Amino acid sequence: MDEMFTKASNGFREIRAVGVHVKNGFRICTNGVSQDVNSSHFKTRYHPPFLPESESKLQPIEVGKKSAAWKAVDHHVMDNFIVGVGSGSTAVYAMERLALRVKEEGLKILCVPTSFQSRQIVKQLGLSLTDLEEHPQVDVAIDGADEVDYNMTLIKGGGGCLTQEKIVSSCSQNFIVIADHRKDSKELGQNWTKGIPIEVIPMAFVPVQRRLEKLGGTPVLRMAIAKAGPVITDNGNFIIDWKFSEVREWTVINQTIKMIPGVVETGLFIDMAKRAYFGQEDGSVIEKEISM
Numbered sequence: 001m002d003e004m005f006t007k008a009s010n011g012f013r014e015i016r017a018v019g020v021h022v023k024n025g026f027r028i029c030t031n032g033v034s035q036d037v038n039s040s041h042f043k044t045r046y047h048p049p050f051l052p053e054s055e056s057k058l059q060p061i062e063v064g065k066k067s068a069a070w071k072a073v074d075h076h077v078m079d080n081f082i083v084g085v086g087s088g089s090t091a092v093y094a095m096e097r098l099a100l101r102v103k104e105e106g107l108k109i110l111c112v113p114t115s116f117q118s119r120q121i122v123k124q125l126g127l128s129l130t131d132l133e134e135h136p137q138v139d140v141a142i143d144g145a146d147e148v149d150y151n152m153t154l155i156k157g158g159g160g161c162l163t164q165e166k167i168v169s170s171c172s173q174n175f176i177v178i179a180d181h182r183k184d185s186k187e188l189g190q191n192w193t194k195g196i197p198i199e200v201i202p203m204a205f206v207p208v209q210r211r212l213e214k215l216g217g218t219p220v221l222r223m224a225i226a227k228a229g230p231v232i233t234d235n236g237n238f239i240i241d242w243k244f245s246e247v248r249e250w251t252v253i254n255q256t257i258k259m260i261p262g263v264v265e266t267g268l269f270i271d272m273a274k275r276a277y278f279g280q281e282d283g284s285v286i287e288k289e290i291s292m
């Protein structure tokens, strides 16, 4: 495993050396890959077309999601891998790509789902399911995000699946984020304005809301759309969306919120992802990696 990822990183570094000219902060390389020359973090752009031409009927945002998902699956999934499969609309494209690779290349992989949704899709696509009881160590987890800041701190849980997603990604040797370009922010809250999702035990939601109010910002109990009452998570809990008022020290905030009795998990993913793929509307993919 380690050797494989080292090889991949080395491959990127070799690419960096063949730059021919600089445009818009990217070093444009002879092989169609370009890299950021300004950032301390490592940033690569894969130029279109990445997807087959048949994808031209997709909406531009969907092209971005699908390009990012395919790139991540193609780069990071190998034969005999245990793969954590995320939740949400972008993760669906990753699962579809996994199914295609299983069919075309005969890959043998087992999928650990992160929600009822991803478990259903894995089954529908004929992929093989496993769980953390059978495989507590996952080779790679590939999942979407609601927002990703410059430091690769994430907000997740827009679809209410944060707790199982965080458990699976914490068991993964490699956690890869896939998203369309709208999720790529300098600071949290720049593009995602719905707040940080927090999963809470139902009987504790009022005391938790009060404690969150003392931290500043506005905690809002997430209400269901096609059901009376609140959203119920896959774990039978409620979600409070904490609309924060300012950029914070997220590690401290995360620890503070997690210490409130009744809080199950927060949608802040800190120091978990090292690499993110952001799909652009033209089908190109920008990869960001935090250098360790």
Ligand SMILES: O=C[C@H](O)[C@H](O)[C@H](O)COP(=O)(O)O
Residues within 6 Å of the ligand: 086, 087, 088, 089, 090, 091, 143, 144, 145, 146, 156, 157, 158, 159, 160, 161, 162, 165
């Ligand atoms: O609870 C949902 C998950 O955290 C999703 O991964 C996240 O909301 C991103 O979803 P989408 O890919 O649909 O934007």
